């Protein structure tokens with residue numbers, strides 16, 4: 743049987759995020775074509791990444807000709823920074839960067855951090871928005887390590903692989919444990935059932 747595949751847009755200006763999702767997409771048999779769209783969305787400063795994602799998708803959904811999703815992610819240093827930079831991750835990366843974060847931490851052994859991702863899907867057949875979230879826990883590395891990935895990857899050590907930072911993992915390894923990979927699996931599950 744040769745079914746015609748529907749298009750689904752991933753609306754993002756961040757090609758590193760797109761590459762990770764594209765790699766995950768390739769591993770699945772699913773009746774969609776994934777297309778990156780760098781549409782102008784409205785990114786508000788909200789208290790949670792889910793609210794940011796919701797606002798972003800709402801700002802473009804009326805123009806969409808097919809189903810589409812946005813993803814908002816953040817890096818949260820729970821100990822000792824009480825979740826900073828969190829929803830300010832993009833701004834903090836552009837201003838003080840990884841070096842600036844490391845300068846704020848004294849005791850790396852006791853540090854705790856996580857990444858979270860929230861995908862907001864505008865599902866055209868039902869004209870509704872659905873959310874899929876994922877989190878990965880770990881700690882902060884006292885040094886920046888690795889050349890893979892992007893953003894805060896060189897300073898995050900996931901609990902699942904405590905000898906390496908995210909930037910020392912291949913995309914496949916990162917995807918298998920990451921916030922984005924977990925949110926993505928929930929999205930795929932939804933698309934298969936609907």
Ligand code: ITT
Pocket residue numbers: 753754755756759813814815816817831832835857891892893894895922
């Ligand atoms: P969009 O166009 O999709 O909004 P963005 O770059 O603004 O892309 P986010 O708001 O989702 O992306 O993420 C905020 C920042 O958090 C991002 O610029 C990175 O610095 C960081 N970040 C997000 N996901 C990450 C990941 O998997 N690894 C490392 N850093 C990440």
